[in-house]
Amino acid sequence: MTRERSGQLGVGVAIAITLLLTLGREPGLAHKEKHTPEQLKAFDDVFMQQVRLGDLLFHGDEQTQKRLGVQLSTTGMSCAMCHPTAADTHPHEFPKFQEQMNKFATLRDMINWCIEKPNQGVAIPVDSDAMKALEAYIIWSNKGSKLDPGRH
Numbered sequence: 144m145t146r147e148r149s150g151q152l153g154v155g156v157a158i159a160i161t162l163l164l165t166l167g168r169e170p171g172l173a174h175k176e177k178h179t180p181e182q183l184k185a186f187d188d189v190f191m192q193q194v195r196l197g198d199l200l201f202h203g204d205e206q207t208q209k210r211l212g213v214q215l216s217t218t219g220m221s222c223a224m225c226h227p228t229a230a231d232t233h234p235h236e237f238p239k240f241q242e243q244m245n246k247f248a249t250l251r252d253m254i255n256w257c258i259e260k261p262n263q264g265v266a267i268p269v270d271s272d273a274m275k276a277l278e279a280y281i282i283w284s285n286k287g288s289k290l291d292p293g294r295h
C-alpha cells in the first residue's frame with residue numbers, strides 16, 4: 144500500500160469512528176432530561192384539544208367541518224351514528240388487511256373509506272388537521288385496548 148493510500152484509509156477510519164460516537168450518543172441525550180409537570184400538562188392540553196376537535200367532527204358538527212374545509216358526510220349520518228363513542232373502530236387492530244379495500248390498510252385509510260362509502264363524503268388528506276383530530280378522538284376513545292395489529 145502506498146503512503147497516500149494508507150493516509151486516506153486513516154482519515155476514513157477517523158470519520159467512521161466520529162460518526163459512530165456521535166450517532167451512538169444521541170438516543171441517550173434525547174431522554175436525559177425529565178419533563179416538568181408544567182410541560183406534561185401542556186402536552187396533555189394539546190392532546191385533549193385535538194380529541195375535542197375530533198369529537199366534534201365525529202358527531203358531524205357543521206361549523207367545525209366548515210372551518211376545517213371538510214365534508215365528512217352528505218347522507219345526514221355522522222360517524223357517531225354508526226359508531227357510538229367510537230364503537231367498532233378498533234384503532235388498536237391497525238394496520239391490517241381490509242377486505243373492503245382489498246389492501247393492507249392504516250386507520251387513516253379506513254377513516255377515509257367510511258367518509259367515501261357509507262357517508263358519501265369527500266376523502267380528506269391523510270396528513271390534514273381533520274384527520275389528525277379524528278384519529279386522536281378514535282384512539283382516545285379506545286384507551287386501554289391492547290395493541291393487536293393485524294387482528295380482525
Ligand code: HEC
Binds near residue numbers: 231
Ligand atoms: C352508515 C354507517 C357508518 C357510518 C356513518 C360510518 N361508518 Fe365506519 N364503519 C361502518 C362499517 C359497516 C364498517 C366496516 C366494519 C368492518 O370492518 O367489518 C366501518 C368501519 C370503520 C372503521 C374500521 C373498523 C375496523 O376494525 O375495520 C373505522 C376506523 C371507521 N369505520 C371510522 C368511521 C369514521 C371516522 C366515520 C365518520 C367519518 C365512520 N366510520 C362512519 C359503518 C359506518
